[in-house]
Amino acid sequence: MTEFFQSLGMSYEWAWGVATVAGILLIALPLMLAVAMVIYVDRKVLGAIMLRRGPNVVGPFGLLQSFADGLKVFLQETIIPTAANKGIFLLAPIITFTVALAAWAVIPFDAGVVLADINVGLLYVLAISSLGVYGVVMSGWASNSKYPFFSAMRAAAQMISYEVSIGFVLVCVVLYAGTFNMTGIVEAQRGHGLGVINGFFINPLLFPMFVVFFISALAETARAPFDLTEAESELVAGYQTEYSSMSFALFWLGEYANILLMCSLCTLLFMGGWLPPIEWAPLYYVPGIVWFLLKTFMFFFMFSWIWATVPRYRYDQLMRLGWKVFLPMSLLFVALISGYLMATGHFVK
């Protein structure tokens, strides 16, 4: 895109700056639209599974429900509790929202369609997603109220625990792909299954890691069945209890942007990103971004499906799953996979 702006007669620095800003807007605005639609889909899927109609009043099929909600929230008064730590109280939702957007910088939507094609793309995603916990912890502390505080404690422990196993799963993928670059990881999946199927998920050594990653993604985004941070039966609404109006909406948007990010990571790391599922020439006539969005949406559907199906975990069960099941299992697979790759001479190119 920089070349395009340069051809309009700008100097390199200006063209780069304008191209980057344009790229950010091109990602952030459709993302916000996607978040609004995805919230609608979430409620609709939940409704269908519970044999209800779900949102169906605002607009055709209730499609405009999220926008109506957004408008309502926007017009509300922002209430700050008197005992709250004002600065941090207001900073927390902003951090959640910013962090949820920042990770999208390295997500490739199609071959070459990526804002920042950096070498350590995967590490960047890991680093940014590890920041997500601050919004929750800060809001819980700054609210100066007991339920948000409990929720913040839970969130901190939960996110750190599952980040460990996510890290090891990423190591497994990187071992196979031989790069931390997201585009490189997707390209490494071309024809991975006997030269026919695009995607690491088909590999028997990586499939268990795929499952671990998916479940950890649920826990990392505090989705059901791991939504202990906002367990309404115990904690009112968790860390969001004291928030109102736009500060609440920012949490809401950030949460769904994070869920979409995790879905797209599942797509990029295991399902072959923008590549068609099967290596077959006619499928390449479909633009890569369509495959990417279809796969991401499939994972999102699984997220809502699970939300509607599974009861919430108890806190000690959550910790047990993270530390006593996923951590040893992913460690074992790191050793297994690196051993297998070493024995088959994968590293000698």
Add this chain to the structure above:
Amino acid sequence: MIQTLAFYLFASLVVASAVMVIMARNPVHSVLWLILAFFNAAGLMVLVGAEFIAALLVIVYVGAVAVLFLFVVMMLDIDMAAMRAGFIRNFPFGLAIAAILLAELFLGIGAYQAGGLTLGTPDGTGQAAMGASNIEAIGTLLYGKYIVLFEVAGIILLVAMIGAIVLTHREAKPGARGRQDIGKQISRRPEEATVMKNPNTGEGVEL
């Protein structure tokens, strides 16, 4: 131009937030300033081209260590007046640590300027390939030239971790309630956990 601007932005933010760490009255604010300092230090690392170190700094320090700091500090009820009372008493000690850190800094810069740092390949002969990416260069060094030191550091960490767990682990008294056997819980069937009784009116049930 942009890089110079970015450098001064990051550097001044690191210094300012480091000052705020010790100036802030509220310990939670201190930790948050510390996190900002870490984050800007990572920005400086990116500027010198060490993007791997920057990513690690954010993942390890910001993402894990600082969260634990925050976790602990948030739960403590710290009496700032009592802490300030000890300021004069601890001042010489702090000064000594500051002096040691400053001396180390000068030693490091001196060693660097004297050309005392040689980045090598596994056999310790040549330089790491200049074209290699950060990760490859660090990997070659850590798992090649410095493999022994690296492994020793790893074992020390492992021992420390197991030690901490052993020291804080409390064995439950035999027969204590509250311990769970997950396998037993999952393999339980409704037939062994429930009984159907059909009591007559006015009669109790004997279980």
